[in-house]
Amino acid sequence: MHVLVNAAMSADGKLATHRREQLRISGDADFARVDRRRAEVDAIVVGVGTVIADDPSLIRFDRERRSEIEPTGVPARVVVDSRGRTPLDAGLLSGDAPTYLLTSEATPPERRDAFRDAGARVIVAGTDRVNLPDAFGALEREGIERLLVEGGGELIFSCFEAELVDELSVYVGSLVIGGQDAPTLADGNGFVESFPALTLRGVERLGDGVLLRWRVENE
Ligand SMILES: NC(=O)C1=CN([C@@H]2O[C@H](COP(=O)(O)OP(=O)(O)OC[C@H]3O[C@@H](n4cnc5c(N)ncnc54)[C@H](O)[C@@H]3O)[C@@H](O)[C@H]2O)C=CC1
Numbered sequence: 001m002h003v004l005v006n007a008a009m010s011a012d013g014k015l016a017t018h019r020r021e022q023l024r025i026s027g028d029a030d031f032a033r034v035d036r037r038r039a040e041v042d043a044i045v046v047g048v049g050t051v052i053a054d055d056p057s058l059i060r061f062d063r064e065r066r067s068e069i070e071p072t073g074v075p076a077r078v079v080v081d082s083r084g085r086t087p088l089d090a091g092l093l094s095g096d097a098p099t100y101l102l103t104s105e106a107t108p109p110e111r112r113d114a115f116r117d118a119g120a121r122v123i124v125a126g127t128d129r130v131n132l133p134d135a136f137g138a139l140e141r142e143g144i145e146r147l148l149v150e151g152g153g154e155l156i157f158s159c160f161e162a163e164l165v166d167e168l169s170v171y172v173g174s175l176v177i178g179g180q181d182a183p184t185l186a187d188g189n190g191f192v193e194s195f196p197a198l199t200l201r202g203v204e205r206l207g208d209g210v211l212l213r214w215r216v217e218n219e
C-alpha cells in the first residue's frame with residue numbers, strides 16, 4: 001500500500017481556525033493539483049472530525065483525466081470514525097462513490113447497520129479506537145493500494161505514529177490563522193523522543209503559496 005498525506009496549512013501551521021469551520025487555504029492551482037492526485041488514488045481518507053466540520057464530498061476531481069488513467073471508476077471515500085459519529089446524511093454517504101467506514105467495537109452494532117443501510121461498507125478494527133494498521137490492511141485486501149489521506153490533524157498524527165505514511169505534501173498558504181486550539185498539521189499527543197524523518201523532495205511556488213513535498217523515511 002502507498003499512503004500520501006496531503007493538506008493545506010497557514011504560514012503558522014494551522015489547518016483551520018479554532019472554530020474548526022472549513023477554510024479555503026489552497027488557491028485554484030493547488031485545488032487543481034489536489035484534484036489530479038484524487039484522480040490517481042484508489043481511496044481518499046478523512047477523519048470524522050473533518051466530516052463533522054466540512055461535510056466534504058471528496059469527489060471533486062478531473063473526471064476526464066481519471067478516465068484516461070483508470071477507466072474502472074471513481075476513488076472510494078473512507079472515514080475513520082471510532083464511535084460512529086458520522087451523520088447519516090453526510091455528503092460522502094450520497095452513493096456517488098463507494099464509501100468505507102472504518103470503525104471500532106465502540107460503535108454499537110445497530111449504528112453499524114444504519115451505516116450499511118446508508119450504503120457504506122463497514123470495517124471494524126480496534127476496541128475503543130480505530131486500529132489504523134489493521135483497518136488499512138483490510139482496505140488493502142479490498143484491492144485499495146493507493147491512499148490519499150486529507151486530514152485532519154488528529155488523523156494525520158495517528159498515521160505518522162503508526163508509521164503508515166510514505167509521502168507528505170503540504171501547501172503553505174500566505175495567511176496566519178493563529179489560536180492554540182486551532183487544528184495543526186499533526187495534532188494528537190505529539191512526538192517526544194523520536195520523530196518521523198522526512199526527506200525533502202520538492203519545493204514549488206503555486207499561486208500565492210508554496211507546495212512542499214517530502215518522502216517519509218520509515219524504518
Ligand atoms: N486545510 C486542510 O487541508 C484540512 C483541514 N481540515 C480541518 O481539520 C479539522 C478537523 O481535524 P480534527 O479535528 O483533527 O479531526 P480529524 O478529521 O483528524 O478526525 C479525528 C477523529 O477521527 C477519529 N479517529 C478514529 N480513529 C482514529 C485514530 N486511530 N487516530 C485519529 N483519529 C481517529 C476520532 O473520532 C477523532 O476525533 C477541521 O477544522 C477541518 O476543516 C481537515 C482536512 C484538511
Ligand SMILES: Nc1nc(O)c(N)c(N[C@@H]2O[C@H](COP(=O)(O)O)[C@@H](O)[C@H]2O)n1
Pocket residue numbers: 006007008022023024025026030031034046050054055056057058059060150151
Ligand atoms: N487541499 C486543501 N486545501 C484547502 O484549503 C482545504 N480547506 C482542504 N480541505 C480538504 O478538502 C476537503 C473538502 O473537499 P471537497 O470540496 O468536499 O471535495 C475537506 O474536507 C478537507 O479534507 N484541502
